[in-house]
Amino acid sequence: xxxxxxxxxxxxKISAGKNHIPTKLMTxxxxxxxxxxxxxASQVDAMNAxxxxxxxxxxxxxxxxxxxYEGAPGWxxxxxxxxxxxxxxxxxxxxxxxxxxxxNLMGFTSHRCKAEMRDFxxxxxxxxxxxxxxxxxxxxxxxxxxxxxxEEVVEIGLRALIASSKSSEAKEPxxxxxxxxxxxLEPFREYDEDPRALLAALLEGQxxxxxxxxxxxxxxxxxxxxxxxxxxxxALQELAAEMASSGPIIVMTEGTTDARFLKRGLKIVxxxxxxxxxxxxxxxxxxxxxxxxxxxxxxxxxxxxxxxVIALVDNDAAGREAVKTxxxxxxxxxxKVCRLPDLDYVKDYPTLGPTGDTRYDINGRACSVEFYFGxxxxxxxxxxxxxxxxxxxxxxxxxxxxxxxxxxKKTVQERxxxxxxxxxxGDTPLDDRWDAMRKIAQTLIAAAAAPGLRPExxxxxxxxVTAKPFS
Numbered sequence: 001x002x003x004x005x006x007x008x009x010x011x012x013k014i015s016a017g018k019n020h021i022p023t024k025l026m027t028x029x030x031x032x033x034x035x036x037x038x039x040x041a042s043q044v045d046a047m048n049a050x051x052x053x054x055x056x057x058x059x060x061x062x063x064x065x066x067x068x069y070e071g072a073p074g075w076x077x078x079x080x081x082x083x084x085x086x087x088x089x090x091x092x093x094x095x096x097x098x099x100x101x102x103x104n105l106m107g108f109t110s111h112r113c114k115a116e117m118r119d120f121x122x123x124x125x126x127x128x129x130x131x132x133x134x135x136x137x138x139x140x141x142x143x144x145x146x147x148x149x150x151e152e153v154v155e156i157g158l159r160a161l162i163a164s165s166k167s168s169e170a171k172e173p174x175x176x177x178x179x180x181x182x183x184x185l186e187p188f189r190e191y192d193e194d195p196r197a198l199l200a201a202l203l204e205g206q207x208x209x210x211x212x213x214x215x216x217x218x219x220x221x222x223x224x225x226x227x228x229x230x231x232x233x234x235a236l237q238e239l240a241a242e243m244a245s246s247g248p249i250i251v252m253t254e255g256t257t258d259a260r261f262l263k264r265g266l267k268i269v270x271x272x273x274x275x276x277x278x279x280x281x282x283x284x285x286x287x288x289x290x291x292x293x294x295x296x297x298x299x300x301x302x303x304x305x306x307x308x309v310i311a312l313v314d315n316d317a318a319g320r321e322a323v324k325t326x327x328x329x330x331x332x333x334x335x336k337v338c339r340l341p342d343l344d345y346v347k348d349y350p351t352l353g354p355t356g357d358t359r360y361d362i363n364g365r366a367c368s369v370e371f372y373f374g375x376x377x378x379x380x381x382x383x384x385x386x387x388x389x390x391x392x393x394x395x396x397x398x399x400x401x402x403x404x405x406x407x408x409k410k411t412v413q414e415r416x417x418x419x420x421x422x423x424x425x426g427d428t429p430l431d432d433r434w435d436a437m438r439k440i441a442q443t444l445i446a447a448a449a450a451p452g453l454r455p456e457x458x459x460x461x462x463x464x465v466t467a468k469p470f471s
Contacts (some may be wrong), residue, residue: 004219010211014267027102028199030094037090039058090220156181157181158185248307253369261369266444281313292323316401366402
């Protein structure tokens with residue numbers, strides 16, 4: 001028979017289902033809407049946990065699911081004790097007024113939902129080449145054609161749905177036209193459709209104080225959850241996972257220039273996948289930098305953003321500190337923090353500091369986005385790489401931070417912009433200068449696909465470069 005749930009508008013059973021938690025319907029409720037018969041639910045939870053002795057033998061019933069206790073000594077007495085009126089055993093309830101407000105917040109307004117239903121039916125009529133509805137009248141062999149516009153079909157069908165949901169004592173038979181209009185709404189009552197759209201349309205005109213109730217006692221009995229579980233919050237988490245798998249992947253960077261260059265570069269080296277990533281406000285004039293990125297990521301997590309989110313930090317000391325900071329506090333599983341990948345051509349790179357000009361491996365110390373469009377963009381007129389200047393010691397990771405001087409950085413950015421523009425026009429082959437950008441694309445793709453989405457565990461967050469520039 002399956003484990004069932006029932007959805008009520010007042011005393012009318014509007015819909016039902018089995019063998020699943022109605023996740024999307026759960027979003028119209030909050031935890032304070034929960035109702036529970038503690039005596040009944042506590043015994044059910046104990047039964048499901050195998051903590052109730054019904055008088056069977058030593059190993060007959062312990063650790064079995066609730067259904068396995070049927071027929072055990074004491075079972076009939078137990079059922080008699082806990083059953084009765086199951087309408088208040090376990091579930092969620094609130095009023096029509098509250099549900100309508102919550103649906104509006106989610107974008108499910110009655111006007112929008114009715115319009116979508118009407119437009120859907122209209123498209124079917126255009127496809128069929130007919131602007132009428134056909135009704136099977138009693139005693140008539142052929143279907144009777146009724147000229148009823150789609151908006152009226154929706155209204156008649158919604159009223160028929162409520163009428164057909166009433167108890168047998170209060171139910172009146174539907175007319176043939178009402179039956180036909182109700183059948184026309186069947187696509188909106190399918191399990192694969194979002195039930196909130198139909199509900200928003202259905203609740204228009206209902207008394208604000210009418211109770212809307214989701215009866216989950218059968219699912220509790222079957223062990224889908226316990227009475228203590230926050231089922232409405234679990235439903236939101238499930239929807240978050242669903243959206244994370246299908247919604248755009250948000251990439252957060254340290255600055256607007258980073259976002260602009262990486263967005264364009266990704267389209268060039270991975271055009272088939274670039275459309276699945278969206279870079280956060282690449283044209284915004286907001287404050288940037290690693291500290292701001294850390295704040296923004298935490299704000300996204302606190303706000304419950306349901307998309308997958310990848311924070312892409314520079315491959316420098318500040319970026320390593322950001323990874324370390326974000327690793328110390330839990331983030332949702334759909335959030336991930338990644339550093340820009342290591343580069344071969346910066347392992348012996350010129351730097352400037354108090355001890356003079358020295359060459360070092362600047363991976364993890366000074367590699368901003370400007371280093372990821374090939375060595376050619378970094379060369380001086382004499383063919384030497386533009387040097388990195390050490391700017392200070394990062395106490396958080398006990399290492400030095402370096403960067404290009406502002407004038408050199410501007411020069412490199414102009415070269416990158418020209419390189420991107422030429423590639424976008426298809427005027428140049430994608431040679432090895434694009435290998436670093438390909439590595440970034442691989443980093444983003446791996447981060448989006450990887451389970452767990454924990455802060456950069458695949459690359460040592462506390463990685464230390466052994467050579468010290470000021471030693």
